[in-house]
Amino acid sequence: MGKGYSATIAANPYIVGSFACIGGGLFGLDISSMSGVLSNEAYISTFKKPDANAQGAIVAAMPAGSLVGALAVTHLADKIGRRKTIILGGMIWVLGSILQCASVNRGMLVVGRVISGISVGLSSAVVPIYQSEITAPHIRGRMVSLQQWSITWGILIQYFIQFGCSYLAGTASFRIPWGLQMIPAIILSLGMLFFPESPRWLLDHGQEHEALQVLADLHGGGNLSDPLVVAEFEEIKEQVYFERTQGAKSYADLFKGGNPRRVFLGCALQAWSQLTGMNVMMYYIIYVFQGAGLTGRRANLIADSVQYVLNVAFTVPAIIFIDKWGRRPMLLVGLLLMGTFLFLVGGLQGRFGHWVYPVDDPTNGQWLVEGHEGITKAIIVFSYLFVCSFAITMGPVSWTYPAELYSLKVRGKAVSLATATNWLFNFSLAWAVPPALAQIAWKTYFIFGTFNFAAFVHVFFMYPETVGLSLEEIEDLFQQGNVFTAWNIKRRPGVRTVAEKSHAETDSNTDKASA
Numbered sequence: 001m002g003k004g005y006s007a008t009i010a011a012n013p014y015i016v017g018s019f020a021c022i023g024g025g026l027f028g029l030d031i032s033s034m035s036g037v038l039s040n041e042a043y044i045s046t047f048k049k050p051d052a053n054a055q056g057a058i059v060a061a062m063p064a065g066s067l068v069g070a071l072a073v074t075h076l077a078d079k080i081g082r083r084k085t086i087i088l089g090g091m092i093w094v095l096g097s098i099l100q101c102a103s104v105n106r107g108m109l110v111v112g113r114v115i116s117g118i119s120v121g122l123s124s125a126v127v128p129i130y131q132s133e134i135t136a137p138h139i140r141g142r143m144v145s146l147q148q149w150s151i152t153w154g155i156l157i158q159y160f161i162q163f164g165c166s167y168l169a170g171t172a173s174f175r176i177p178w179g180l181q182m183i184p185a186i187i188l189s190l191g192m193l194f195f196p197e198s199p200r201w202l203l204d205h206g207q208e209h210e211a212l213q214v215l216a217d218l219h220g221g222g223n224l225s226d227p228l229v230v231a232e233f234e235e236i237k238e239q240v241y242f243e244r245t246q247g248a249k250s251y252a253d254l255f256k257g258g259n260p261r262r263v264f265l266g267c268a269l270q271a272w273s274q275l276t277g278m279n280v281m282m283y284y285i286i287y288v289f290q291g292a293g294l295t296g297r298r299a300n301l302i303a304d305s306v307q308y309v310l311n312v313a314f315t316v317p318a319i320i321f322i323d324k325w326g327r328r329p330m331l332l333v334g335l336l337l338m339g340t341f342l343f344l345v346g347g348l349q350g351r352f353g354h355w356v357y358p359v360d361d362p363t364n365g366q367w368l369v370e371g372h373e374g375i376t377k378a379i380i381v382f383s384y385l386f387v388c389s390f391a392i393t394m395g396p397v398s399w400t401y402p403a404e405l406y407s408l409k410v411r412g413k414a415v416s417l418a419t420a421t422n423w424l425f426n427f428s429l430a431w432a433v434p435p436a437l438a439q440i441a442w443k444t445y446f447i448f449g450t451f452n453f454a455a456f457v458h459v460f461f462m463y464p465e466t467v468g469l470s471l472e473e474i475e476d477l478f479q480q481g482n483v484f485t486a487w488n489i490k491r492r493p494g495v496r497t498v499a500e501k502s503h504a505e506t507d508s509n510t511d512k513a514s515a
Contacts, residue, residue: 013218016195017131017143021150022188023086023123024399026093027066028154029181030116031282032308033100034059036162037174038286039297046171047106051364052434058110059283059434063426065096065114069121070423073416076122081205082130082198085122090189093119097182101175117423119185125419128403129411133198136219136232137470141322144403145396149319152312152391154184155282159308163301199233203240211236232470239407239472253410254417262478263410265463266402266418272455273398274425276338277448278390280433281307281383287437288383291349293369293376303380307387314391326467327397328486331459334393339452341386346445348379353442367441398422404466407475462486 037043038055050058069089076085096116103109128144135143161177168176196218202211212224212233220226254263281288285304294300322330352375355365369375402418436444464486466474 013135013139013143016134016218018146018150019188019191019195020086020127020130021146022184022191023089023127024147024150025154025184026089026116026123026181026188027120028151028156029158029184030062030113030120030154031151031279032155032159032162033178033181034062035283035285035304036159036166036177036301038284039300040166040174042169042171043174046104046174047109050106052438053431054106056431056434058106058113060427060431061110061113062117062120063423063430065117065119066121066124066423067117067420067427068114069118069123070125070416070420071121072118073122073125073419074413077126077129077412077416078201081201082126082133083192083195085126086130087189087192089119089122089126090185090192091119092116092122093185094182094189097178097185101179121419121423124422125416126412128399128419129415130198132403132471133200133411134196134214134218136228137468137473138323140404141327141396141400141467142319144400145315145319145322147399148391148396149312149315152308152315152395156305156308156312159305163305166301200236200240203236204244208237235470235472239475244409254414257479259406259410259414262405263414263417266405266414267421268458269398269401269463270418270422271425272335272451272458273394274422274429275448275451275455276335276390276394277342277445277451278338278387278395279426279429280444280448281387282311283430284433284437285383287434289380291353291367291369291437291441292379292383293353293372294380307384310384311387311391314388315395318392318396322396322400323467326465327401328459328463328465330393330397331463332456334389334397335452335456335459337389338386338394339449339456341382341389342445342449342452344382345379345386346442346449348375348382349442349445355441364438366438401463401466404469404471404474405478407471460486 044050047058069092073085076088080088093116096112096114096119099112099115100109101112103112124147128147131144131147132140158177158181161180162174165173165176167173196214197210199211199214199218202208202214212229215229215233216222216224216226219232220229223229253259285307286300289300289303294303318330349367349369352372353367353369356368356370357365369379402415406414433444436447464477466477469477
């Protein structure tokens with residue numbers, strides 16, 4: 001029996017993989033912890049009425065810390081293990097939440113958000129690695145996509161807490177939600193003590209018996225002789241030995257063999273996930289709906305909450321069918337839809353909106369749609385459809401695909417680099433979007449819409465399908481080359497899946513028994 005976890009709990013891979021997703025939920029908590037206070041008078045007063053640039057900097061502080069955290073995973077995930085890195089991430093989040101809750105000025109708030117961001121960076125990079133390494137190939141996409149679902153739940157739960165607390169007087173309206181967000185992190189850090197380490201990490205560190213036991217608990221009901229468990233164990237062991245003899249694990253390995261292409265694909269996909277404009281709709285949805293002509297703080301909060309509910313609901317079909325639909329079709333369809341809806345939002349705002357300047361500040365204008373109730377509703381609906389399109393396609397795939405691209409030798413570093421790319425673009429856009437909305441208004445949506453169509457072209461030509469393949473089969477797939485014919489890559493003759501190997505093992509055992 002492996003040490004340090006409960007075999008009873010570990011017997012269910014869905015429980016193991018989904019519990020780790022609380023780490024992704026921390027990111028969701030942060031998104032709505034900001035979007036829910038943008039119109040809060042107590043928040044505005046306490047932090048001296050931040051202008052567009054200052055508010056962008058406050059929001060961007062979290063992804064700045066996440067960039068640091070994601071890069072730290074390159075060392076931590078390989079050094080101390082996937083499980084302990086997740087536990088550490090939860091502990092850091094608690095510290096950041098305490099500082100945010102107690103903030104009395106912008107500087108203290110920014111420091112708290114940077115620390116929380118480090119936690120999110122650690123969790124967002126290591127959780128997909130952990131999930132991909134403890135699940136069987138036929139459910140791997142479903143499990144890793146739970147990371148995105150947990151983000152949507154974090155957004156939704158925190159937003160409704162913000163909504164409820166907005167009726168409280170004074171700074172309690174935002175301090176209570178910021179304080180409560182440490183509870184999931186405490187649960188995550190304590191709960192992970194009862195879950196197993198990644199079997200691939202254990203094998204890579206010479207703990208073969210523990211690795212076999214974890215695989216048996218997860219995939220064979222505790223049976224060490226289960227054909228699927230034996231086949232999977234031998235395949236991982238063979239791969240680990242091969243990679244260990246090819247050289248030390250270092251950044252240089254990211255630029256050897258077929259790795260550069262895969263590193264670029266993982267980083268580019270995470271960048272595209274930000275350039276779709278989704279986090280604009282999450283962080284700054286209040287600004288978006290205000291510009292569309294939705295008046296009244298209560299009406300705006302309710303409209304925002306509908307969007308967050310849709311985000312949760314439409315991620316469910318993706319989780320259920322991601323291993324049936326495939327990665328490529330989901331990406332291609334989603335990018336086309338998102339680009340179209342953003343152009344519709346931008347077009348309607350550009351056609352029916354105009355600049356409105358406050359009497360006391362003729363230089364600080366806002367682009368508004370006024371006197372067109374039908375257009376306001378249409379913009380809101382297209383915004384909802386955009387969010388639904390992301391939730392059912394790009395959202396879960398952007399976490400699943402990078403987690404299954406790489407060999408064990410570079411997986412920790414490559415996934416963390418891809419996730420760091422996510423946070424780099426998140427940081428840039430979080431800071432840039434408020435000034436963009438204030439300066440070029442509706443044209444901002446055209447920029448993000450164009451990014452979606454550019455991403456469609458990139459995915460079509462360069463992203464091969466990986467659904468249903470083991471991590472080791474994917475290694476073989478990328479040895480074929482075919483850089484610009486991603487739609488036409490086939491498995492090479494003689495390469496067997498884990499399922500085929502397990503069937504062969506079963507037939508062999510049957511023949512021996514008959515003999």
